[in-house]
Amino acid sequence: MGILDRFSLAGRTALVTGGARGIGRSLAEALAEAGANVAVLDVNIALAESTAQDIQKLGVDVLALALDVTDAARVSKVVEQVHAHWGRLDIAINSAGIARRSPSEQIEEAEWDAILDVNLKGVFLCSQAEGRVMLAQGSGSIINVASMSGQIVNRPQQHAHYNASKAGVVQVTRTLAAEWASRGVRVNSISPGHTNTPMTAHASAVDRATWVSNTPMERLGEPADLQGAAIYLASDASSYVTGHDLVVDGGYTLW
Ligand SMILES: NC(=O)c1ccc[n+]([C@@H]2O[C@H](COP(=O)([O-])OP(=O)(O)OC[C@H]3O[C@@H](n4cnc5c(N)ncnc54)[C@H](O)[C@@H]3O)[C@@H](O)[C@H]2O)c1
Known part of the structure; x- marks a missing residue:
């Protein structure tokens, strides 16, 4: 198979959490452009539906489903729904995330919990549900959106x-990469600047x-700056890469 063919996602099925806008949307578009059917999952279902309509114009099959990544039961149900719809799940990008700013001496417990729940527990719950499907089928690529x-x-x-x-996500x-490597499931992260x-x-x-x-x-950076990294990690072009954190930051972490 030629090198460009190894980047193709034709016929693959994918999901993107936080896919309604921002980086998640851009990565969902990239997956579709590369040929994958895509499920756009987001807590903002109205926006997820409108994003899905736009992505459908790229000629692939698209689903939009409501998902709060902190709700373990809902995460399992939605991942199963996506799996049942297409009969497999090849690629999962976990991009849902939130940010708040507070000096450490002022962070309240509820704010700490909210950030850790969405950004870290959410990534674990989604990876776990996606991993269960992928381990059963013997293949799959999970990409978690961390951060520099x-x-x-x-x-x-x-x-x-x-x-x-975000350190926790990495x-x-x-x-997960170490636990699942011998069973066909790769797990990597992308760290945007x-x-x-x-x-x-x-x-x-x-x-x-x-x-x-x-x-x-x-x-x-622009959301499109992250598309190449995601397609690389999603595709067979990265078939021997797992547990890697791919930093895409314009060089920020060099200084
Ligand atoms: N923008 C940046 O500079 C930057 C840098 C590094 C990392 N990141 C990470 O990239 C990811 C995407 O960020 P973005 O800039 O596109 O943010 P964004 O706010 O534009 O988009 C985040 C999306 O996640 C969804 N979301 C939030 N909470 C959710 C929940 N509980 N369940 C499901 N969906 C939920 C939102 O509705 C939204 O559609 C995040 O994990 C963020 O931490 C962003």
């Missing part, structure tokens, strides 16, 4: 809970200037 904040302390924003949750990814999405849209001009000046490429 799992490796470095981002600035000027202060968010210990977010940083901790280590959960490595752990500062990326222009609705999550970062509220950032002040000062914050943005700080981020740009700390980035060797002197610009913020």
